[in-house]
Amino acid sequence: MAEEIAQSNSMQIFREAGDTEQKIASSAIKLIRRKKQEPGLNITAELTKVIKEITP
């Protein structure tokens, strides 16, 4: 039941979004995860860099 819900809700929301937004969102989440292993990571600076690279 949980699987069906999650598949139909949040993943659907993600799939329906534009390509650029999907990439930025995924990158933001990956950077947050990286921070747990690399506490010194400057997420804002890294994410801003990523946004600039991704945005056409």
Add this chain to the structure above:
Amino acid sequence: MILQRLTLDNFRQFKGNQIVGFAQPGEKNVTVIHAENGFGKTTLLNALRWGFWGKMTKDMMRPEKIITECVATNDADANNTKAFVEIRYSHEEEDFILKRSITLAQQRHDFRQPELELHRVVNGVPEELKNPMALINGHVPEAMGDFFFFNGERIDHLAFDENAHQLKEAIYNVLGLELLENAIENTEKSVSQLRKELVKYTDHNGQELLNQSRAFEEEIERLNNEVKNHLDNQKAYQDEVQTISRDLEANEESRLAQLRRSDLENTLKAQNEALSDNESRIKKLLNEKAYYLLSDRLTAKGQETVERLESEGILPPKFTTTVLDQLLESEKCICTQELTSGSPYRAAIEELVSRASDKSLDEATQTMKTALSNLTTGGIDQKDDFKNSKERIDEIRANIGGLKDEIREISRKIREGDDEEAQDLESRRVSLTEKIKELSIDIAMKQNDIEEKERQKETIDEQATAAELADERGQKIQKEISAADKAKKLMEAILESEKEDLRAELNTAIQQNFSKIIQKPDFKIELTPDFKLRVTKSTADGPEDVARSTGERQITSLTFIASLIALARARKNIPTILENLWGGDFPIVMDSPFGTLGNTYRGRVMEWLPQVAPQVTIFVSDSQWQGKVEEMVGDKIGEEYLLEYHAPRANELAAQKAVIRGQSYVQFHESEEEFTDIIKM
């Protein structure tokens, strides 16, 4: 995170080097530590807290005395006399060794600055890690301390509405939603940075808008920080009020009054919740069906007009042409008169049909009359509903007034009583309660202010981003801001969706687990969308909020914690946008796990808990152990210990011997020095 081993070295009353090994997940996943009150249970619980976060609970006396007193003597070598806590644990299939230590010299200088090392064990070899505190908080956040390592007698506070934000924080942390929250926050920071860059490429108006946006941002941040400080202060005051309440209960003079007040306050909470529900119901009624309540005169006027128009022959008569056509076809009137061709009776009916005009007017008239009739009936029903809700609200308000009067009277009696200690405690309690109330008001005002400023900022940001720029670099930055903003909104929508899905899952788990312990079929528990734990009882008039006893609130809180931990285990199997998300395994370590629960409830808790949580550790006194607990836990014990207390004299209420599975064990020894030994059984 699963505990493997705890090593204490001269930590508080645990003299020398002492070890506790924890039962691992599986069939025998329970660790039992037998100990009377005052023999070191709370200290052992705090060893874990101090190890992980360098802090102990507020009820630990003299927190600055970390090193065993008989070791930290005046003539001890301050630089070589030390205490440490070492915790071995696993997290996401990796093993870690944490060690927190303090020398006597450091303790004298500042006991809050112990040293910390963290090693990851790779192929049996420990490798030291940098930034240990940040990593440890990633494995087991300090905010989760109350949910993993707690005193069962004090856990009931989680069931109060005012602690809903703690429950929300726990859910976000344990189930990975915090990742999304942080991602949203950091995307907002990136957007902010990009807006600062944009200033260079905008005209004067654009710069003005961006400056206003930045000013709003700073103001919102300032307000958020103030709200956070207020919430932290509120929690500290609430903890102190709880401590005072326990002290008043322990005081001979004020005990009965305080117990009565506790009952009244529980009932008051339930009444406030019922009031809130009924007010919401009326609001919903007014939003959705106000027209029923306000249109009765208009409806009556409408019906009057229709009847008048029918009698004047302007509207079709009460019967439709369809009926008349059927009569003509059957050649028989409803009065049984024959309607054969050429008869005057048939001619009269045919004349009516010609006057009845077309079907569409018939249908329209019938539809209108049906609608008017429904409005009249519906209006009566809604008015009754509204009246009943209003009467119920008035009744509840009267109850609340009565309860508050009685509570105020109890406070007055304690303050004017003969016992000075009780008077001082009560005065302090009153003062703290006032402060808590003032903070609540200020928090609500600030939150409204924040919402308003966020709305204004959003409008300005849209204007700034939409402004036409000549410079290509400026245009690129506008696109970047727009893309990042959309990404932020996307993550917010996902967070909302996942939060609601997980809340529903957790709600189901909580209901199932609650019913296993409480076993009252008409009682229902719910984790509301705003993270409050509500218990209702089915009645003829619908669900009614229940004033829960301390024991029932303990069970409510415990059910929440265990259900959350069980869902965390299953989290990795629930598909989510957060790839490879590991909710994780978390332990439950409980001192005095049963609080005020009776034998039957204790048995049910211990039958159920090891099934839902991967690792359970309980610290129990002899009286808590005997009976159902021993019966239920027996075959699930993976590790078992006894705390042997040495001191000049023991607490009078503490049993000197523990009886475990029919065998008697001495747990108190007379000694000049005070210390505790951990004995493996």
